[in-house]
Amino acid sequence: MVDPRMPSDPVVPSYAEGGSLARRLAAELWDHLWPWSRDGFRRHKALQAAGMALGLAASTMWVIAALGHLAAGAVIGAWFGWSVFEVLVRLGAKPYVKEGPWWGRRYRRAGPMDMLCYVGFKNLLIGASLFLLLKAAGMVVV
Amino acid sequence: MRNTACLLSLLLCAVLLGTSLAAHADSYEAALPPELSSAKRLCDYAPCTEVLPGATRFSERMGAPPYVEGYRGDGASARLVGYVMLSTDITDTPAYSGKPVVTLIGMDTAGRFTGVRILKHSEPILLLGIPESALIDFNRQYIGKFVGDNIEIGTSRPDEGVIGLDAITGATVTVVAQNQVMMTSGTAVAQQVGILEATPRPQARFADPAGTPDWDGLVADGAVQRLLVRRRAVGLEDDGEPFIELWFGALDHPRIGRAILGEHGYRSLHRQLGETDHAIFVIRSGGAESFKGSGFVRGGIFDRVQVRQGRDTFTFRDLDYQNLYDLKAAGAPAYRESAIFIIRGKGIFSNAYPWRLVFLGNRVDRATGERTFANFDREYWLPEAYLEGGRPVVERPDPTWLKIWKERAPAILGFVALLLATAAVYASRDRLVRRSTHKNKWPVNGFKYAIWVLSIGFVGFGLLAQPSITQVLTWFHSLLFQWQWELFLSDPFIFLFWVFIIVTVFVWGRGLFCGWLCPFGSLSELLFKLGRALGLKHLQRTPPKALHDRLKWLKYWIFFGLLAVSMIDMGLAEKLAEVEPFKTTFLIGLFERSWPYALFAASLLGLSIFVERPFCKYLCPLGAALAMPTTFRWFGLRRKQECDSCKACAKGCGSLAIDRDGRIDPRECLLCMDCMVLYYDDHGCPPLAQERRRRTRDGCDLTPIGADGYYIPIRPVPADGSRR
Numbered sequence: 100m101v102d103p104r105m106p107s108d109p110v111v112p113s114y115a116e117g118g119s120l121a122r123r124l125a126a127e128l129w130d131h132l133w134p135w136s137r138d139g140f141r142r143h144k145a146l147q148a149a150g151m152a153l154g155l156a157a158s159t160m161w162v163i164a165a166l167g168h169l170a171a172g173a174v175i176g177a178w179f180g181w182s183v184f185e186v187l188v189r190l191g192a193k194p195y196v197k198e199g200p201w202w203g204r205r206y207r208r209a210g211p212m213d214m215l216c217y218v219g220f221k222n223l224l225i226g227a228s229l230f231l232l233l234k235a236a237g238m239v240v241v
Numbered sequence: 242m243r244n245t246a247c248l249l250s251l252l253l254c255a256v257l258l259g260t261s262l263a264a265h266a267d268s269y270e271a272a273l274p275p276e277l278s279s280a281k282r283l284c285d286y287a288p289c290t291e292v293l294p295g296a297t298r299f300s301e302r303m304g305a306p307p308y309v310e311g312y313r314g315d316g317a318s319a320r321l322v323g324y325v326m327l328s329t330d331i332t333d334t335p336a337y338s339g340k341p342v343v344t345l346i347g348m349d350t351a352g353r354f355t356g357v358r359i360l361k362h363s364e365p366i367l368l369l370g371i372p373e374s375a376l377i378d379f380n381r382q383y384i385g386k387f388v389g390d391n392i393e394i395g396t397s398r399p400d401e402g403v404i405g406l407d408a409i410t411g412a413t414v415t416v417v418a419q420n421q422v423m424m425t426s427g428t429a430v431a432q433q434v435g436i437l438e439a440t441p442r443p444q445a446r447f448a449d450p451a452g453t454p455d456w457d458g459l460v461a462d463g464a465v466q467r468l469l470v471r472r473r474a475v476g477l478e479d480d481g482e483p484f485i486e487l488w489f490g491a492l493d494h495p496r497i498g499r500a501i502l503g504e505h506g507y508r509s510l511h512r513q514l515g516e517t518d519h520a521i522f523v524i525r526s527g528g529a530e531s532f533k534g535s536g537f538v539r540g541g542i543f544d545r546v547q548v549r550q551g552r553d554t555f556t557f558r559d560l561d562y563q564n565l566y567d568l569k570a571a572g573a574p575a576y577r578e579s580a581i582f583i584i585r586g587k588g589i590f591s592n593a594y595p596w597r598l599v600f601l602g603n604r605v606d607r608a609t610g611e612r613t614f615a616n617f618d619r620e621y622w623l624p625e626a627y628l629e630g631g632r633p634v635v636e637r638p639d640p641t642w643l644k645i646w647k648e649r650a651p652a653i654l655g656f657v658a659l660l661l662a663t664a665a666v667y668a669s670r671d672r673l674v675r676r677s678t679h680k681n682k683w684p685v686n687g688f689k690y691a692i693w694v695l696s697i698g699f700v701g702f703g704l705l706a707q708p709s710i711t712q713v714l715t716w717f718h719s720l721l722f723q724w725q726w727e728l729f730l731s732d733p734f735i736f737l738f739w740v741f742i743i744v745t746v747f748v749w750g751r752g753l754f755c756g757w758l759c760p761f762g763s764l765s766e767l768l769f770k771l772g773r774a775l776g777l778k779h780l781q782r783t784p785p786k787a788l789h790d791r792l793k794w795l796k797y798w799i800f801f802g803l804l805a806v807s808m809i810d811m812g813l814a815e816k817l818a819e820v821e822p823f824k825t826t827f828l829i830g831l832f833e834r835s836w837p838y839a840l841f842a843a844s845l846l847g848l849s850i851f852v853e854r855p856f857c858k859y860l861c862p863l864g865a866a867l868a869m870p871t872t873f874r875w876f877g878l879r880r881k882q883e884c885d886s887c888k889a890c891a892k893g894c895g896s897l898a899i900d901r902d903g904r905i906d907p908r909e910c911l912l913c914m915d916c917m918v919l920y921y922d923d924h925g926c927p928p929l930a931q932e933r934r935r936r937t938r939d940g941c942d943l944t945p946i947g948a949d950g951y952y953i954p955i956r957p958v959p960a961d962g963s964r965r
């Protein structure tokens with residue numbers, strides 16, 4: 100039976116149940132930063148591996164940017180490319196998003212649009228903060 | 242079918258682009274000859290005769306900041322008729338686009354403006370929304386006005402000596418910037434040629450606290466200031482080094498003079514200074530750029546540094562320069578270049594008041610390689626303890642944005658009240674929907690319709706405060722490239738609206754803005770309701786849900802398309818954003834706009850009579866941009882388990898936001914509250930009506946309806962009276 104009180108079926112990620120607040124926050128932070136899951140790996144090995152490679156590339160890009168060798172366009176382009184890939188990876192590995200208040204514990208299955216909104220918004224925040232940080236430090240040129 | 246949506250959006254973009262490019266624009270991003278900003282003979286490259294009628298011959302650029310003299314006749318009979326200046330030679334004040342409007346200005350020998358000509362601008366609103374002629378008309382208002390008058394945008398206030406200029410509706414920021422450009426440029430030249438007499442300032446009386454400070458002490462006191470220009474500020478690649486780093490301070494103050502020059506050096510300088518002369522020192526501790534300028538010639542002017550105090554500018558000639566060989570203050574930084582400059586103050590300059598050291602440079606546009614004039618400055622004001630009686634009270638003029646806020650205070654208050662009232666009404670939705678029934682929704686709709694009318698009349702047509710996707714794109718850019726609070730604050734209504742939108746989208750979703758407050762959305766739905774009230778119901782159609790579910794993606798594609806284009810070419814993105822009929826509807830007016838735009842907006846509004854909010858459902862990129870974060874709104878609407886099979890709400894949902902399982906798509910929901918009225922309505926909600934009938938039949942009480950949408954259960958109390 101469908102529960103119409105949620106926009107999609109409820110999902111409970113393992114960390115969402117029980118545990119202290121600090122533990123849950125740490126797990127949630129990890130969840131935002133690490134798109135892969137063991138379960139997802141078992142199911143889509145090739146995709147996950149390619150994703151890992153891309154993740155590494157995106158991280159390296161930020162390091163290179165931090166060393167002052169990248170122009171703004173390249174940083175934005177690479178981050179955008181990675182974000183598209185992250186949507187695909189998460190849809191396979193962690194296909195859920197939070198429902199309701201950010202401090203709550205309700206999660207639901209994510210459709211492609213939900214995931215796009217989640218990754219888009221999250222990466223916009225991460226990207227903008229890192230970008231501004233690098234810009235303030237004079238490491239990236241606009 | 243998503244491909245169809247994608248294709249349709251591309252097609253739409255192409256059509257819009259076509260019409261946009263067809264729009265005529267003379268000076269939008271016009272290519273100017275590079276010599277314009279550098280050649281000695283400015284008028285060989287600029288239409289000087291147009292702005293200074295009557296002049297037949299023009300001098301070379303002269304003065305600092307530069308201008309040219311215009312003469313009538315030749316030889317001995319030649320008569321000076323006025324001056325011509327290029328605004329970007331004098332000020333780099335940016336307009337709405339963040340770039341200056343390059344303006345050629347003419348002024349006669351009495352200081353009256355004789356002509357204004359825009360050579361180049363980057364204002365998108367003038368390209369597409371408002372005809373360029375509006376800016377030409379605006380500039381025409383200056384002709385005949387005296388440069389020394391207090392000219393402001395807005396109504397004239399003769400008792401305060403303010404001459405008002407009519408603004409261009411919808412382009413306030415552009416004209417406010419343009420006024421600043423006109424007045425700054427005119428004043429700079431009028432002062433040089435003696436049209437404007439500077440007002441003398443009371444001279445400083447120096448206090449001389451005991452002891453001689455070292456360098457750090459001077460810096461800590463604020464008696465020495467630093468002017469730092471980074472390489473990226475002038476469009477160069479950062480390499481860790483600044484473009485230029487200058488330290489400077491007032492040298493005629495005994496405490497500073499002795500610390501920097503030593504007792505002997507200070508006395509000797511003091512002897513050389515005339516009664517109204519002042520001295521400053523400047524050293525360059527970083528950067529390869531010289532502040533004296535490599536092209537400096539004997540008898541010429543130092544064209545890279547000047548001092549400004551209020552409207553007065555003080556430049557330095559070779560006779561105003563002395564060598565500074567040695568800095569006595571312990572701990573002074575190593576420096577590569579140094580100078581003492583004498584300010585010939587003539588009683589106008591005073592150390593008691595703040596002044597600015599200005600470094601004049603060029604900014605290179607990294608995309609086009611074009612150089613534009615840019616200046617960088619740093620304020621200096623002798624510390625309180627260095628002046629007898631402390632610093633005098635200085636009334637600083639309000640920044641432009643603050644002036645706008647003050648001028649529009651009553652309207653701002655009204656607008657804020659409307660926003661707060663709407664939020665309060667929505668926050669009380671539970672009470673309102675409980676008072677309504679599916680047959681009488683007035684407790685909710687009464688408020689909603691009143692808010693719609695206000696949002697259309699007051700917010701849309703009155704304040705022109707229709708939010709637009711272009712603002713989202715501009716922010717995105719500013720966030721990455723150059724954040725200017727000034728720019729956003731200069732339109733108070735849009736600024737406040739966005740604060741409201743951002744907060745409410747995260748709390749309740751985009752529905753509160755889109756469904757209740759968006760001027761265009763409100764107008765669109767009001768037309769639909771009016772159509773129904775006027776007996777057109779039989780002609781009104783709801784798109785089949787399956788088709789709607791495919792077409793709704795179109796708006797997201799449009800949004801993504803605009804975002805992508807804006808990354809490459811902001812100007813083009815602004816043109817494509819004409820997919821929003823907002824400018825045509827509110828800013829310019831259907832009857833003022835060229836026919837392709839008017840037809841587009843009119844068609845959408847016409848269609849709205851027969852289909853509920855077609856633009857919001859399928860085309861609006863702003864709606865799409867707001868729908869995305871709505872995925873994470875905190876508080877959604879209530880549903881009950883039976884909604885999965887009951888179709889009552891879904892049938893009544895004009896936004897087609899309820900799927901066949903009874904789930905609400907928060908991105909599409911416009912919070913009209915119809916389904917919430919039904920939720921508590923024991924005559925309208927089928928499962929609740931069934932329960933009502935059962936209870937009535939069984940003679941049970943009809944208890945109040947709980948938050949879960951059911952009657953509060955009746956629990957039998959045990960015979961012994963104990964509670965369970």
Ligand code: SF4
Nearest residue numbers: 755759762857861864
């Ligand atoms: S979808 Fe667009 S036009 Fe419709 S209400 Fe929302 S912002 Fe306004």
Ligand code: SF4
Nearest residue numbers: 894910911913914916
């Ligand atoms: S009927 Fe309900 S789901 Fe549909 S738009 Fe109105 S509030 Fe949203």
